[in-house]
Amino acid sequence: MKFVCSQSDLNANLSIVGRAVPSRPTHPVLGNVLLIADSKSQKISLRGFDLSLGIQTSFPAQVTVGGAITLPAKLLNDIVSRLSEGEITLSHDDEEGETDVEEGSIATLTSTSGRYQLRSLNAEEYPDLPSVEDGEALNLSIAALSEGLRSSLFAASTEESKQVLTGIHLSQPEAGHLEFAATDGHRLAVVQTMQEETEVESEETDDPFAVTIPARALRELERILAAHSNEDTLSLKFNESQVVFEIGDQRLTSRKLEGAYPAYQQLIPSQFSIQMAVERKLLISCLERVSVLADQKNNVVNFDLNSDDQQLSLSVDSADFGSAIESIPAQISGDSIVVAFNVKYLMDGLKALPTSEIQMQLNTPMQPIIFNPLGGVKMTYLVMPVQIRD
């Protein structure tokens, strides 16, 4: 195998696929990245795979001898990222007869300034990415997918033990719409985005589309999408166990999360007796200040909605350290009420809401409270209040 490519292409693509390489591989070859040089298409294809998440990309190169090898992903990335811009030559003697199977063979990377020899492992040991040939397929707009991920990913659970809650539930409540849902059991984010052109090519069933995808895989997808134009589309294919996203030459595969996703729509109250509109950034900055005192104790902040004064007061009272109170103007309809929140859950949602004005809706201090953006994307953030001690 031998090819010449630009440092910037190799570097950019190694960074992408490297995200799917496990830091503690269960088998040595999984700590490597697979490089395939194709002399016909004059392209290099890179692959990383931790047996759950897989990422494959490709980029143009001058391939003089085709072939495939695997190289230590982190080491190769660390070297290539430190090289200055210019041409890089990678070569490897593919004559297997001379290779010691245990030790692997040697690949040589040459830059303008130096030469690196790295131990490679046999490409045949590297697993294939799962493929979905006869499952369902959708074309998604990158703009809609990015918007949905940005406003939901933060709310997924990060505790591996919570299984299906570590994913985003993606569904299609009606044609032309995509719904993203994420919850960790304490709060829930639901986002609906418009798909300008969606084609469902279901070959097997007419079931409504619904799939739960690990948040970790979708965070990598979000990173990949950021380098693409919002005008582009990508395809999503899935079967019983796998999902595959494809954008041009790039492909991301992930196992699906199994198990029934919570029936979250039932948690969202359909009517509210109290509503408040408030400036989001003003609310965030007040919350950041009063929560300095909440940090010292139980992380609880009181919201006092005063409909007579059309004013929201945030307060914290910590017997050991002191107390804080801040007030901001708000448009409140309904009775005055006092509710209490866990600062972290509230703040995460406020930061993810995409508009400058937001709405809070509630009934009693013990029922779910809803935050929505005023205008823009259709998003619902539900958070349970905490009980106020007497």
Next chain:
Amino acid sequence: MKFVCSQSDLNANLSIVGRAVPSRPTHPVLGNVLLIADSKSQKISLRGFDLSLGIQTSFPAQVTVGGAITLPAKLLNDIVSRLSEGEITLSHDDEEGETDVEEGSIATLTSTSGRYQLRSLNAEEYPDLPSVEDGEALNLSIAALSEGLRSSLFAASTEESKQVLTGIHLSQPEAGHLEFAATDGHRLAVVQTMQEETEVESEETDDPFAVTIPARALRELERILAAHSNEDTLSLKFNESQVVFEIGDQRLTSRKLEGAYPAYQQLIPSQFSIQMAVERKLLISCLERVSVLADQKNNVVNFDLNSDDQQLSLSVDSADFGSAIESIPAQISGDSIVVAFNVKYLMDGLKALPTSEIQMQLNTPMQPIIFNPLGGVKMTYLVMPVQIRD
């Protein structure tokens, strides 16, 4: 006590003195910052002190009632840093008769948006900063002091057990010069700076000036100096146990480190048989790349000085991962030689050297090796080579 000040003044000064407040105070009052409001001078003075390092600053305010209190340093800093710009009012009822000594009393901070009540502790419990009345005194130029600290602090030991090596040894080898020395036992940095106007007002002895000051205190001094003009001067006073730096209203005190500082000048060879001049940034970037492979093993990089080719080659050979070699042009006088370095010690020095071209001087692969800047500040960086295995 009652005063009105600007958020930016209070915030900037709290950040400075907060650096001297211990995160785990041995006595509760040391976790606080001392605030003194002086109605005569219309100034607020702030103080932080961990019994070794002390910092005091002051800034203008409208003081309506003078007085002194202490407030939790981190809590106050966290709140004030999050407030938007504008006026802040701080008030405290100083009538001691009503104060519960155990619980402290309450101070109230009012901003445009809210009100914070914080528990204060009695100012009388707060220790005085050490003062040096009848010791020696020097006036130092900020430019020279900053330059000396920048090129020496990195080489001091960070291991508390190494006592005197955790400090910078400051001395005056001849009138008008300041010498900074730092070593952790593996490498040594010595910097000489010119003092344009130095006045030694020694009242007791005519001993040559020499003092070892904890690096931690000098890092805080460096931070304070960065906010001052290079044209300014500061005064350094010291006695048997303490040093005091004063710049305008700001004062930093520190205990001295006791014990004899190593006779480092004896370690620096006076003659060298081999000399090499090389571009510093080029050397650093090569070293960063080949050291990716050194990281995997013992952190050793070989330097091959080839005087015939006028070329320096850096190489690493790691049996498990592979090998790397990079070559750069160099002006070499003397015999060709191969020496080996620990990457970390070498890199620290190369990064601290202030010029674009540097000089390396050596005799044999087992004797101390010296790096100097070519032009600019007078700096010597000494590093011991590591033994090359056969």
